Amino acid sequence: MKAEEMWEISKGEGITVAVIDSGVNSSSKTLDGRLLPGADLTDLPGDATDDYSGHGTTIAELIAGTGKNGGIQGIAPEAKILPLRVDLATDEEDVWKENDDTSIEDAIRAAADSDARIINMSVGGVSRPELESAVEYAVDKGKLIFASTGNDGKDYSEYPAGYNEVVAVGAVTKENKVADYSHGGNVDLTAPGSDIPVWCDKNFTSYCTGSGTSTATAIASGSAALIWAEHPDWTANQVLRVMMETASKAVDGSDYTTRLGYGTVRPRKVLLDGEGDPGDPNQHPLLKEEASPSPSAPTSAPPGEKPADNDDSKSDWVEVAEEGDSDDGPPTGLLIGGAVAAVLVVAGGVGFLVLRRR
Template sequence: MRESFRPGGTGPARRGGRGARAVLGGAAAVLLGTAVVAPSPASAAVPRCGPPGVAAPAETPWPLRRLEPSSAWRISRGAGVTVAVIDSGVSALHPALKGQVKVGRDFNGLPQQQGRCDLAGHGTIVGGIIAGKEGTGASFSGIAPQARILPVRVLPDTRTTVDEGLPGQIATAIRWSVQNGADVINLSLVTLDRKDLADAVRYALDEGVVVVAAAGNRQENQQDRPAFPAAYPGVIAVAGVDEEGGHVGSSVSGDYVDLAAPGLNILGPAPGGEGFLAEPQGGTSFAAAYVSGVAALVRAAHPDLDPEQVADRLIRTADSPPEGKNAEVGHGVVNPYRAVATVLGTRTDPPAGAMPAPPSTEDPLAWQGTVAVWAAAVGALVAALLLSVKPILIRGRRRGWRPGRRPSATDATTG
């Protein structure tokens, strides 16, 4: 059976008819019947499209309580880092994303809206998780609130497709993202394994761009199998966990899974207004977004690290399972504070440049130590001689011996 595309964050396939995406519900994410009108070249207005959502959450979403990204913000908030979100678009109008979303691009024959029209709502949630602003009055923020989003739209909606042209279009979007300043690329999607897609991922990594992808979601009665692009070498593949830290049942397992992050009961900005959308069934799409946010924190705090070193830092600082690594959560749940603040390396195997060269073993003052040892030895010998001579002198004086006088015959017989 041929593989089919499915965004990494739509959860298991849902049954039912067509219609609008449910807000705070479990209905399938489908293309809304909203008309999309391309703005005139003279218009600078950002299009408003997609579901409006509902009121802001009263409580801080559990992923933020679990990951506590604010603990890392004294060191890094992601400033200066651009994260490309190759998805269904990212709204630039939501308060959490206003000023955070750069001018992007639409691929796959979609109307040119600079990547900022998101009819599905999927990409906007992902973008908000990565770089949503703090201090907007809502108890929601992104992981890296000073990072910027480069929106790249390749998906009109979140329906499954077997479009043979999609992997090539995603590959083109990856290359465009690299050439337009992306430091991190988030791929919350799964598509067909094709050479041009693999080549585009390798190109991004070779250009120093960190690539994060969803490990994929199981469909009904589906066996675990590698998901692409997550399974390509060098890509950080992310699985989902629930509020108790357990593996989400819909999250694909495999040896290629590197890390895990919250992937159930997810909430994020809605593209069509100031409200929020909930994804009760979650998915690895959103788990990947959390890891992309932490990667942005690391890139801002440690700009000299290459993609392999960023991945190594995320892996080595994760909250690992008891056995260290498994097929369900990889090396464990990503930890923002430790990823940014931990000093890695050991005395026996430090990372290049992390520690100064060991000092010379030659002691320039060694000769002084040798002289001191000999002086002490001679002093001790002299002291011993003096102590041994003193009794002889005392006995000689008692017998009338004085220095410089020969003993007489009388002296010799006096007894």
Template sequence: MRRLPAALLAAALTLGPTLPAHAATPLPPGGGCLPAPQGTAPDIPWPQRQLAPQRVWDLTKGQGITVAVVDTGVDAHTPQLAGRVLPGADVAGSGTADDDCYGHGTFVAGIIAAAPAPGTGFTGVAPEATILPIRVTSPADSTLTSTALANGIRRAVDAGARVINVSASTSVPDAGLAAAVQYAEAHDVVVVASAANGAQEGDPVTYPASYPTVLAVGAVDSTGQHADFSQTGPYLALVAPGVDVVSVGPRGAGQWQGSGTSYAAPFVAGTAALVRSYHPQLSAAQVRHRLEVTANHPAAALPDPALGWGTVNPQAAVTAVLPEEGAAGATVVAPPPARAAAAPVRDEVGPVLAILGVLALVVLIPGAVMVSRLSAAGRRRGWRPARTAERRP
């Protein structure tokens, strides 16, 4: 059984009341759980401002779509997720996965589906999607095995997930993990995975991100630039915000802040939920294609090793009309056929009448003036005939 480093679990996300920058600190010793977040983000975080998923919320908020978070569990009592977290499954132990010691899975789930709440500008991409937590680690051991990850993907498929988010990776190819990804594809499930954070450690190929049917996601900062830690490669499909990202934590209200491709992937998973909700007829392959071709493309040959097809664009992903989708895509209303402009009817009478009218005015106006002058003279004489001088011989 191969073990893959769970770098995503090796650091805790901590926030003070003023939301300081992410600080990487070890997990509490002895397998202890992280405390609830103490800070709150009152304003809209930069990823939500830039991606603006609310532009399509009149059309879809992800309702009817179950998104599996294959991770550390998800706290079902976190206020912005409450009521939309299923019991899930714990493949690393037994029982459910609707609690979260480490907080990582809850943070990821919040990016996907956190609902609006008073006092904070933070919301998830698809705030009416349902979260299916699949725990692949145990509180007693923060390491993650490829076997548990593969089992988690299969369990998510069998439980009815339409989208699966995997914010974990290994640099060692594994037959069981590859088979699990193929299992998801055979059941028409979109799998989204983080590309990992090893760009400065040799940029190794990572799995499951590099499998052909997986949407591999890298990270960008608030300027849209490639994050220096985000791994690159020809398999990279998309990028999303992954630097100073805000989301929720377990065991209370408030938000944390963190950086990593782990937190870029759920922006894509949330967008996939929006698309699957609004376009239920599309296959998993068509959803992947739609996310790629509607992304904000970089000025480079596509796919770019560092940016893939570009930054995910929720509005375009939901609303774009793609001719290649044919009958499975949005219905296109054809415009009426073009017609030649009707030739104007020649007016034979109008010009004649116009000329006669002008002539009448030329004749009548002087006459009217003469009559007016005579009438005025007659009124002055009391309408008596004018006297005439008779000249005698």
């Protein structure tokens, strides 16, 4: 991603990202100066800065971590984080689901009424009218919503990612292939999601490595923050449009596939190369088919597009090599892996364990 070169132009200053999650730990040194007063939408002990699982803090750090004291350096280290704590549940495989309460919907509306321009939702569950209504309310307020598609390798997106107005984010691996666990069906964009540093648990004693569309969503949100900070007069529609236009495409040349979406995020193409036409500020750029109301009926590809049928399909691989790039080993155009691994995890301070979260 050429992060250090991008940071010469933009670090996300002036952009607030609302993180709807398990809370964000205010003791995180890498988030010093990044956290705004948030809101707790639950009946749980504590407040918005009491993270009951570690998930929300991880997401916030991947977006806006400064790298201080051995912590994660996020992709937009001068963005602000608005923590909105909701009541989430995990099953035994640590797959995030929504509870039956209204904290998710309340958080979306709170984010819509805030100064946040971007809403990150690294959570997923089933559709319900109250959730759809809250999403529509936020989009009408000019917010750009990124949500994770899910981690079970299914052919549909969980909600809110399944709604047309929401940017459904899938995950790619360090080898630039769509991850096997990443849900397909109606993906809009993908981002690095495998072997990412995450907090191991709610005790915040060490980092582990984790994989999932949750972390990919955070990197997509941070990428949007970089672009929006450089172009503050753009609307959410324009930011999203240039992200879609400049994304890495599939090696088979497809403009869209149901697992890769419109490609893998490359904010450097906007910031460093000036690519992407922002277009109509009032026209939402997503043209995906109507999302399925239930997991039993997967969504279809846009007209004229063919879904990726198997893991060996070239439409599952991202072409990121460009003129002047090395052909030895995996391309280094992604934020995680290769020569730029040190950009995201700063050595020292906090221990780093090689463990995998499901």
